[in-house]
Amino acid sequence: MFGPLIASISAVAISACLLLGPALAGNGKPFGTWSLGNVTVRVADCGGRLCGTIVSLGKSEKGAGGIQKLDRMNPNPARRNRSLVGMPVLLGMKPSIGGEWQGIVYNPQDGKTYNSTISVVGDTLTVNGCIGGVLCKSRQFARK
Numbered sequence: 001m002f003g004p005l006i007a008s009i010s011a012v013a014i015s016a017c018l019l020l021g022p023a024l025a026g027n028g029k030p031f032g033t034w035s036l037g038n039v040t041v042r043v044a045d046c047g048g049r050l051c052g053t054i055v056s057l058g059k060s061e062k063g064a065g066g067i068q069k070l071d072r073m074n075p076n077p078a079r080r081n082r083s084l085v086g087m088p089v090l091l092g093m094k095p096s097i098g099g100e101w102q103g104i105v106y107n108p109q110d111g112k113t114y115n116s117t118i119s120v121v122g123d124t125l126t127v128n129g130c131i132g133g134v135l136c137k138s139r140q141f142a143r144k
Contacts, residue, residue, distance in 0.1 A: 035141060042055045051090055071083075090118065090127070124143070
């Protein structure tokens with residue numbers, strides 16, 4: 001007697017999970033190439049954790065006089081002459097709750113690292129960096 005009703009309810013529940021699940025839990029993996037303006041970052045598996053490396057700076061790869069843009073703000077003087085292209089900026093990202101990944105983000109604009117979470121919804125990668133968990137800033141990258 002209840003067989004057809006239960007089958008109908010189950011079908012609706014399964015359909016809802018299939019349609020809404022990705023939207024609720026972050027519907028994608030962060031692997032791939034992402035762009036924010038002139039900056040392009042490639043996110044890959046690095047020994048079971050995620051890492052993100054700058055692969056292109058677009059037209060801004062070279063500064064005034066055609067000189068390669070370097071990691072000038074790095075607190076380690078030995079690293080200040082390395083190119084921004086090829087530099088890791090997402091470090092040790094591991095899976096967290098709700099489809100997020102947690103780790104460290106390096107900001108070459110100020111030479112500092114921040115606690116970070118990343119998440120993907122559709123073709124948008126959101127990178128959130130925080131100081132002490134209270135002062136946070138987010139950037140959204142588009143999938144390339």
